[in-house]
Amino acid sequence: MSVDTTAAPTRRSSSVGQSVRRVEDGRLLQGQGVFSDDVYMRRQGFVHFVRSPYAHARIVSVDVSRAERMDGVYATLTGEEVQELCEPFPQIAPEPGGRLRDYPLAVGKARFVGDPVAAVLAETRELARDAAEAVEVVYEPLPAVVDALAAVAEGAPVLHEEIGANVGYQDTYEWGDVGWALEHADHVVEIDRLHFHRFSSTPLECNAAVVDWDRGTGVVEVRSNNQMPQFAAMFIAPTIGIPVSKMHFISQDIGGAFGLKVTSYPAIAACMLLSRKAGRPAKWTEYRSEHVAASGHGNERTFTDIRVPVMSDGTILGFDAKAHDDCGAFMRYEPLGGVIWAQVAPGCYKLKHLRLEYTAVLTNKCPVAPNRGYSRLQHLWMIERVVDLVAHELGFDPVELRKRNYPQADEYPYETPNGCIYDSGDLPRMLDLALDLADYAGWRERQAATAGSGRRIGIGIGSTLDSGTNNFGQARLINKDLPFSGNGEAAIVKLDLHGEIAVNLGSSPQGQGHETTAAQTVADVLGVDPVEIQVKPGYDTASHAYVAFSGTYASQFAVTGLGAAQGAAERLAAEIRLVAATVLGVEQDEIELEGGFARVRGDLERAIPFQGIANYVYANVAALPPEVADRVSLTCRYVYRPPFEIPDVDSKRGELTLTYAAQIHLAVVAIDEATGRTEILEYVAIDDCGRRINPQIVEGQVHGAAAHGIGAALHEAFVYDQASGQLLSGNFYDYHAATALDVPLMLTGEIESPSPRTPNGAKGMGEGGGAPLGTLCAALQDALGPGGATVTDTHNPSERVWRLLHRSDEASRAVRVASRS
Amino acid sequence: MSEPETTHLVRTTINDEPYERVVQARQLLVHFIRDTLALKGTHIGCDTGNCGACTVLYDGQPIKSCMMLAVQADGASIETVESLSQPGGELDELQRAFNDQHAVQCGWCTPGMLMQAKALLERDGDPDVETIRRTLKGNLCRCTGYVNIVRAIQDAAGQPVTAGTRPEDRA
Numbered sequence: 001m002s003v004d005t006t007a008a009p010t011r012r013s014s015s016v017g018q019s020v021r022r023v024e025d026g027r028l029l030q031g032q033g034v035f036s037d038d039v040y041m042r043r044q045g046f047v048h049f050v051r052s053p054y055a056h057a058r059i060v061s062v063d064v065s066r067a068e069r070m071d072g073v074y075a076t077l078t079g080e081e082v083q084e085l086c087e088p089f090p091q092i093a094p095e096p097g098g099r100l101r102d103y104p105l106a107v108g109k110a111r112f113v114g115d116p117v118a119a120v121l122a123e124t125r126e127l128a129r130d131a132a133e134a135v136e137v138v139y140e141p142l143p144a145v146v147d148a149l150a151a152v153a154e155g156a157p158v159l160h161e162e163i164g165a166n167v168g169y170q171d172t173y174e175w176g177d178v179g180w181a182l183e184h185a186d187h188v189v190e191i192d193r194l195h196f197h198r199f200s201s202t203p204l205e206c207n208a209a210v211v212d213w214d215r216g217t218g219v220v221e222v223r224s225n226n227q228m229p230q231f232a233a234m235f236i237a238p239t240i241g242i243p244v245s246k247m248h249f250i251s252q253d254i255g256g257a258f259g260l261k262v263t264s265y266p267a268i269a270a271c272m273l274l275s276r277k278a279g280r281p282a283k284w285t286e287y288r289s290e291h292v293a294a295s296g297h298g299n300e301r302t303f304t305d306i307r308v309p310v311m312s313d314g315t316i317l318g319f320d321a322k323a324h325d326d327c328g329a330f331m332r333y334e335p336l337g338g339v340i341w342a343q344v345a346p347g348c349y350k351l352k353h354l355r356l357e358y359t360a361v362l363t364n365k366c367p368v369a370p371n372r373g374y375s376r377l378q379h380l381w382m383i384e385r386v387v388d389l390v391a392h393e394l395g396f397d398p399v400e401l402r403k404r405n406y407p408q409a410d411e412y413p414y415e416t417p418n419g420c421i422y423d424s425g426d427l428p429r430m431l432d433l434a435l436d437l438a439d440y441a442g443w444r445e446r447q448a449a450t451a452g453s454g455r456r457i458g459i460g461i462g463s464t465l466d467s468g469t470n471n472f473g474q475a476r477l478i479n480k481d482l483p484f485s486g487n488g489e490a491a492i493v494k495l496d497l498h499g500e501i502a503v504n505l506g507s508s509p510q511g512q513g514h515e516t517t518a519a520q521t522v523a524d525v526l527g528v529d530p531v532e533i534q535v536k537p538g539y540d541t542a543s544h545a546y547v548a549f550s551g552t553y554a555s556q557f558a559v560t561g562l563g564a565a566q567g568a569a570e571r572l573a574a575e576i577r578l579v580a581a582t583v584l585g586v587e588q589d590e591i592e593l594e595g596g597f598a599r600v601r602g603d604l605e606r607a608i609p610f611q612g613i614a615n616y617v618y619a620n621v622a623a624l625p626p627e628v629a630d631r632v633s634l635t636c637r638y639v640y641r642p643p644f645e646i647p648d649v650d651s652k653r654g655e656l657t658l659t660y661a662a663q664i665h666l667a668v669v670a671i672d673e674a675t676g677r678t679e680i681l682e683y684v685a686i687d688d689c690g691r692r693i694n695p696q697i698v699e700g701q702v703h704g705a706a707a708h709g710i711g712a713a714l715h716e717a718f719v720y721d722q723a724s725g726q727l728l729s730g731n732f733y734d735y736h737a738a739t740a741l742d743v744p745l746m747l748t749g750e751i752e753s754p755s756p757r758t759p760n761g762a763k764g765m766g767e768g769g770g771a772p773l774g775t776l777c778a779a780l781q782d783a784l785g786p787g788g789a790t791v792t793d794t795h796n797p798s799e800r801v802w803r804l805l806h807r808s809d810e811a812s813r814a815v816r817v818a819s820r821s
Numbered sequence: 822m823s824e825p826e827t828t829h830l831v832r833t834t835i836n837d838e839p840y841e842r843v844v845q846a847r848q849l850l851v852h853f854i855r856d857t858l859a860l861k862g863t864h865i866g867c868d869t870g871n872c873g874a875c876t877v878l879y880d881g882q883p884i885k886s887c888m889m890l891a892v893q894a895d896g897a898s899i900e901t902v903e904s905l906s907q908p909g910g911e912l913d914e915l916q917r918a919f920n921d922q923h924a925v926q927c928g929w930c931t932p933g934m935l936m937q938a939k940a941l942l943e944r945d946g947d948p949d950v951e952t953i954r955r956t957l958k959g960n961l962c963r964c965t966g967y968v969n970i971v972r973a974i975q976d977a978a979g980q981p982v983t984a985g986t987r988p989e990d991r992a
Binding site: 256 | 845847848852855856860861862863864865866867868869871872874901902903905906908909912916919920921923925926927928929930931932935950953954955957958959960961962963964965966967968969970971983984
């Protein structure tokens, strides 16, 4: 055998900042991806859940005997069994919400339509479904409550007797002195109610898992599309009584997640119990109707009693408001939403005096999950409505009012009243760019020209922030006993036997192109072309490094994931330089890495290819001095740690998140007065996410986030019948996920304000802050004109727009202004 | 009591390969393709014929394979995403355009999008942008906002790609 120790990877120029084509596309375009439902295991059975048809009901009895007698049924599982086999899942909430008992299946009561009350494992998908039909459940229906404000009213049905009421968490967040501001303001704008509706990003691939509990080793393999496996493991371990080290999570390709696949752990736990019981792998693939009814919804939030102090020059001093979050039937990731909004407490504006009374409420609806823009987009939308309504009511120009209240470019880093640091940015410049791209002046002229034609034009602006890289210390603001703080992400970069460069990430991607951007990052550190870097697709807890908060969520990968990859690559580069310097007899700082060689700077003749370096360390180690051989492994693990401190629990102040990407959107809509139908004539999205690692991938994320917001603003909603608690939009037809005709071919633009806080100048991005929600509401408000009804809801389908157009009485106006004489 | 016939013999051509299988009467065509034949490129995103992830060509026409039974494939010729190019080999022109225009994020809708786009371009080699958007109405994508998918189809048709909504940007 001969080993060619002279071949080296090809040269490259700097690839970070280039729109390198995605390397993962090849397999996805050829139908060769490996998603959870593509995984087959020998002897596997199929899981089907029996789900409650009632929003709230006592489970009188569950009879699985008919199902168990069916030929090919391997096992069944009931709530009663689960209660014996499991502890309840841990809860994040303090008392009283922390007393809530949540199990892999419903125990004692069903609390929402779709709540799983039993499960079946059978030979085929069809048989599992048939057998689930044969499970006889006797329910005693109970009164249901599907409105957050009704659920906290006296006499409301109580979901969880162990809590005794429907409040899962409540606290008041106050910074500055809003009482003083309301007293001294020239105007106080009062808004009775703003409602952020229920929707979700509904990834096109539903939840899925293939779970194999090996009776010999006690190791359970989970081939799933759960997007945060360590979090799932931390919840499942104490519940089932299995060590984290015996749970082996693997995923390759995930068909979108958007935060919603964080909370699939109860179903995975049920599959584990079925697999252990039957001694077979249990394969579960959620149906769309199950996903829509019973996986995870975005947080619905109702703001009431909003009071906004404003000075006569247009300076907005702050706000005082109440917020009720409708968490659905269980708290799962909640009440983290109760603090995560505080990352963007004053929104995009220099508000100084803030007070929010926050309540997390349990209702008979699908539990919520941390959906794209989680908890910040609700809050940012409220603030955008406030700013927009202040402009309308007090007669300010909507552009000038925003610019006056934005932090100016020279004010960064900008500290918010609650101690968050807006790292960099220039919102006025972004707004100017949006106005220019959209031809704002031209549209104002066209708007005036259409007056009285039966078709109204409205122009709206939305400004949002996409805060990225959480400081998990903020969890202490809701529960001071939680031992969480900071954040982190791990990666391994390795020089393999023949000098190949291999990367294992700590995060499970869901379409963001990690294989490409990680290759770009590592390539630049090691001086090779990105095609030379092999980033392992997907994620595997057995071979990848991770920390508890590893994952692709909260707009963090560009900072945490790439920060870890960069750090690990730098460690590997240092080892390569050490070996090369030793062999070539020079100082380490004389070695440079270029084109796959470690070479002496300025001397092309003295160089060792990476394969030669690998050969020394793996196969020729006696040729190295022992003190060098002992220091190199060529397998370098690095944990990126953002520079966070623990927030102060008493003042609720601290740096809650690291980076602030920003969005300014502008929409021009036309409304048909006869039908209320809204057509988007122009849509512009300006983004600032600091240094862009791959501009084409960034633009793709901007498009996708905008589409979710546009879909939600005009079409998508989870609607429940108030009396019965039935979900009325139970499939994609009724839910109306946005189609190609609903999403305009938007224009994008960008500025780059590099973050001074991150290893690469990038800011996490992708969630997009829900910018279209504020933008389209502002456009509708603009079309309604002076004296028109108030846009108070995020969801504005044709029917609601028609009502807004045709009701301009006092009741339709939710805003009042009190001015000092 | 005698049971009704629950299985049937199906002879069909998939990606130019002849197949002969006994299938359950109630098996969906998409499950036949994915589970029985292990051609896992065709995906399922809903149960209501709404999302188009399961789009394949049935005698040249795009159909949603979750809305047909496997037995209906008897005598038909079906093309799935696996027919476009050799797995692991070079991408075909349409696939290359999807890669160049970043029309793929998670990849779940992609096989259906490709088959729908192939059918469109076979019907109309020079579709205008509104035709492209209308054609994609039955294929949901939750990642891309469709913008880059429209651009990819324009690119595959040899057209300049559209930048946005302004009249002068419309192809």
